[in-house]
Amino acid sequence: MVDVDMLAERLDKAARDALPVAKLTERTPFDVATAYAVQRAGIERRRRRGELLAGVKMGFTSRAKMAQMGVDDVIWGLLTDAMLTESAVDVSELIHPRVEPEIAYLIGREVRSAAAVESAVTGVAVGFEVLDSRYRDFKFTLPDVIADNASAARFGFGAWHAPHDVSNIGLLMEIDGRPVQTGSSAAILGDPARSLRAAARLALGAGLKLEPGWIVLAGAATAAVPLPKGAHVRVTGAGLGSVEVTT
Amino acid sequence: MTTNIDAAAERLLGAYASGVPCEPVRDLITTADDAYAVQDRLTGRWLGEGRRLAGRKIGLTSRAVQEQLGVDTPDFGMLFADMAVPDGAEIPAGAVLQARAEAEVALVLEHDLVHERHTVADVIRATAFALPAIEVVGSRVRDWDITLADTVADNASSGLYVLGGRPVPLKDVDLRLCGMVVERRGEQVSTGTGAACLGHPLNAALWLADTLVRVGRPLRAGDTVLTGALGPVVPAAPGDVFEARIDGLGDVRAAFGKEAR
Numbered sequence: 002m003v004d005v006d007m008l009a010e011r012l013d014k015a016a017r018d019a020l021p022v023a024k025l026t027e028r029t030p031f032d033v034a035t036a037y038a039v040q041r042a043g044i045e046r047r048r049r050r051g052e053l054l055a056g057v058k059m060g061f062t063s064r065a066k067m068a069q070m071g072v073d074d075v076i077w078g079l080l081t082d083a084m085l086t087e088s089a090v091d092v093s094e095l096i097h098p099r100v101e102p103e104i105a106y107l108i109g110r111e112v113r114s115a116a117a118v119e120s121a122v123t124g125v126a127v128g129f130e131v132l133d134s135r136y137r138d139f140k141f142t143l144p145d146v147i148a149d150n151a152s153a154a155r156f157g158f159g160a161w162h163a164p165h166d167v168s169n170i171g172l173l174m175e176i177d178g179r180p181v182q183t184g185s186s187a188a189i190l191g192d193p194a195r196s197l198r199a200a201a202r203l204a205l206g207a208g209l210k211l212e213p214g215w216i217v218l219a220g221a222a223t224a225a226v227p228l229p230k231g232a233h234v235r236v237t238g239a240g241l242g243s244v245e246v247t248t
Numbered sequence: 249m250t251t252n253i254d255a256a257a258e259r260l261l262g263a264y265a266s267g268v269p270c271e272p273v274r275d276l277i278t279t280a281d282d283a284y285a286v287q288d289r290l291t292g293r294w295l296g297e298g299r300r301l302a303g304r305k306i307g308l309t310s311r312a313v314q315e316q317l318g319v320d321t322p323d324f325g326m327l328f329a330d331m332a333v334p335d336g337a338e339i340p341a342g343a344v345l346q347a348r349a350e351a352e353v354a355l356v357l358e359h360d361l362v363h364e365r366h367t368v369a370d371v372i373r374a375t376a377f378a379l380p381a382i383e384v385v386g387s388r389v390r391d392w393d394i395t396l397a398d399t400v401a402d403n404a405s406s407g408l409y410v411l412g413g414r415p416v417p418l419k420d421v422d423l424r425l426c427g428m429v430v431e432r433r434g435e436q437v438s439t440g441t442g443a444a445c446l447g448h449p450l451n452a453a454l455w456l457a458d459t460l461v462r463v464g465r466p467l468r469a470g471d472t473v474l475t476g477a478l479g480p481v482v483p484a485a486p487g488d489v490f491e492a493r494i495d496g497l498g499d500v501r502a503a504f505g506k507e508a509r
Contacts, residue, residue, distance in 0.1 A: 064436055169495045171425035171441030180311075180443055185427035185479070185495075188439040222439075239425035239441075239495065 003031045009042035012149050015135040021096050024136050024145045036147035037207065043150055044079050052081040055216055056108070057200045058130065060151040062189045062220025070143055075196065077203045078151030080216060086131070086157040092230050092248045095133040095154055099225035100246075102172045102236040103128040103218045104186050104193040105158040112211040118201035119194060121211070124161030127172070127238030129246060130218055131155035132225055156218055159236075159244035168192035170239040172222040176232050182223035186238070193219035252276040256401055257289040263388035269345055272389050272398045280323075283400035284463065290403055291326050302472055303327040304460065305383060306452045307404040308396075309445045309476025319396050322446065324456055325404025327472060333384075333410045336501040344386035344407035347484040349502050350477040351428050351492035353442065353449040354381035354411055361457040361467040371453050374467075377415035378423065380497040382430075382490060383474050384408040385481065409474055412500035421496035424448045428478040430492045437490070440479020449475035 008025050015022045025031070025039075048054070060076040061067050067075075092098050109123030133154035134141060146152060167186050174182040190196045196219035204211055211217065228234070230248055237243040256273035263270040277283055295301065308314055308322045333339055339347075358376035386407035389398050399405045423442045430438040446452045452475045460466050467473065482490070487506040493499040 169427035169429050169493060171422070171427045171443065171495065173425060173441065173443045180447065183441050183444040185429055185439040185441050187427055187429035187436065187493075191429075191436055237425065239422055239427065 003029055003035050005035065005038045005042050008039045008148060009046060012039070012135050013043050013046045015096070019094055019096050021137040022135060024141055025148055026142050026145050031144055033144055033147060036144035039148035040078060040150050044081070047081050047083065052083045054079060055082045055085060056080040056218070057204055057211065057215065058151060058153050058156070058218040059196045059200055059220045060146070062196050072143055075190070075199050075220070076147050076151050077200060078153045080153060080156060080218070084153060084155050086155045086246055088246060090131055090155050090228070090246055090248050092228060095131070096135065097139055098131050098133045098154060098228040100129055100131050100174070100228040100234055101221035101225035102174045102182065102184070102223055102238070103130050103156070103221060104167055104189060104238070106197050106217040106219060107161055108211045108213060108215040108217065110213055112201050115198050115202040115205060118197055118211065119164070122164050122197065125164050125167055125241070126158040126161050127236055127241040127244055128156060128158035128218060129234065129236045129244060130221070131228060156216070157244055157246055158216065159242050162241055167241070168194065170241070173237045174223065174226070175235045176226070178233070181226050184223035186222050188222045189220040196220050253282060253285045253289060256286045260286070260290065260388050260402055261293070263345065267342060267345065269390040270388055272393055272395070273401050274395050274397050277397050277401060280396060280400060283397040286401035287325065287403055294328060300329040301326060302329040302332060303474070304456060304467065304471065305404055305406055305409070305474040306456050306476045307399065309452050317396050322452060322455060322476065323396065323400050323404050324459065325406040327406065327409060327474065331406065331408045333408050333502070335410055335413055336503055338503050338505045339384065339408060341486040341505045341507055344384050346387050346392055347407060347504070348385050348481045349430070349484045349490045350383050350385065350481040351430050351438065351479065351494060352381045352383050352477055353423055353445070353475050353494065353497065354379040355453055355473045355475060356415070357467055357469055357471045357473065359469050362461060364461060366454055366457045368450050368454055371450055371457060372418055375418055377417055378421060378497060379415060380412035380492060380494040380500045381474055382410045382492050382500050382502040384410070384484065384502055410500055410502045411472070412498050414498045416497050423450060426497060427495040428492065430479070430482060430490055432482070432488055432490050437482045438479040440477070442478055444478050445476040452476045
């Protein structure tokens with residue numbers, strides 16, 4: 002019997018101490034279902050500390066990443082208000098942070114079915130996600146990364162725009178004014194809207210409804226890059242403006 | 249040196265003629281100047297055969313490819329009218345040696361660009377319209393085992409090119425942040441955006457305009473400029489059909505025939 006709470010506590014402590022741990026599956030092999038149970042237990046620990054659920058993040062939304070991990074579905078994690086970044090990220094609180102450009106959706110109405118999710122969206126924005134695996138060397142198996150809340154650490158987004166087709170918009174990520182990644186939103190499952198539907202499907206399947214005010218981070222348009230201290234990061238999306246963060 | 253330049257040109261022409269890739273030419277030439285001299289030898293030969301120069305292609309425009317070859321500038325090659333393939337028309341298998349496909353922004357000029365130094369404004373004023381394009385690159389060099397000198401000598405690894413059919417004025421498209429996706433039978437094989445091409449496809453065109461004046465073959469009204477890949481290049485196998493979509497520019501297809509020549 003896998004001790005879900007004990008595993009969740011180990012990851013929670015790693016995050017709070019900013020000290021990496023060995024892969025959980027090295028000592029205790031477990032399956033994907035158990036991994037999501039560990040993820041939820043970790044989120045419960047955060048909620049007991051007063052954090053509020055703020056949305057859902059999607060992972061492995063690019064073909065390359067799915068192939069690399071040997072999976073054929075996306076993974077997801079949960080966002081809390083404590084992860085939301087207004088303008089600065091203190092990287093000393095993190096282990097080995099990486100940043101990636103994202104498309105973010107704003108949920109305006111409760112989502113009762115995956116088919117209804119697009120009609121419940123009231124905004125789309127360019128965003129960023131700071132990933133920080135709690136595992137040593139950022140190395141993990143599929144169950145490990147799911148248990149670790151899909152490496153979620155921090156996130157932010159720019160101004161909301163009325164929902165529109167963002168299936169193939171150019172994205173540019175700059176650090177200190179220099180381009181570090183370029184890509185298209187099409188890298189997110191061919192269209193970030195697909196990732197949005199998957200978010201609703203997976204959340205509903207786990208007994209969670211996407212709620213008004215929640216954010217869905219649809220996935221990365223490019224590979225993530227290391228986020229150093231003292232950096233100024235800007236992500237720009239065609240027609241969506243930009244979002245900035247400093248470290 | 250002239251002998252070596254001739255020998256390199258002959259080796260590459262041999263690969264074209266036989267359909268069998270050759271050894272690299274870097275044993276004969278090393279500098280970029282010599283490599284362009286080889287390319288110029290090929291160009292002279294082809295013009296003498298009556299081929300019509302229809303434009304230029306810019307290569308090595310992405311940071312990743314420049315790092316791979318250890319260079320910090322792009323390169324260019326010649327586009328002849330017989331290298332242009334209509335949208336979706338079948339490209340006979342073997343028409344391009346070791347073919348690969350990449351999506352690009354094509355610019356079609358309506359004015360000459362003959363100044364010693366141009367500005368981006370000059371390039372914009374000289375551009376009639378932009379088109380979506382797929383460049384089918386190829387290498388006459390075995391296994392694409394190329395250095396800068398090899399690819400420059402080999403006409404910048406040019407092969408064929410397909411242009412989309414709907415012209416878009418530059419004021420109607422954001423070439424820096426246009427999303428790009430290439431699909432093969434509905435499966436996504438490449439994504440990117442204009443900023444991947446030297447920060448902006450017009451930056452590449454500006455470099456080309458100045459460089460071509462320096463070498464004495466300036467861009468002319470009517471020329472097509474393939475500005476450089478917007479995302480990773482994809483190997484093309486017989487039977488492959490690629491569709492490229494560039495946000496704001498439209499779509500274009502490259503269809504490879506199944507049977508070898």
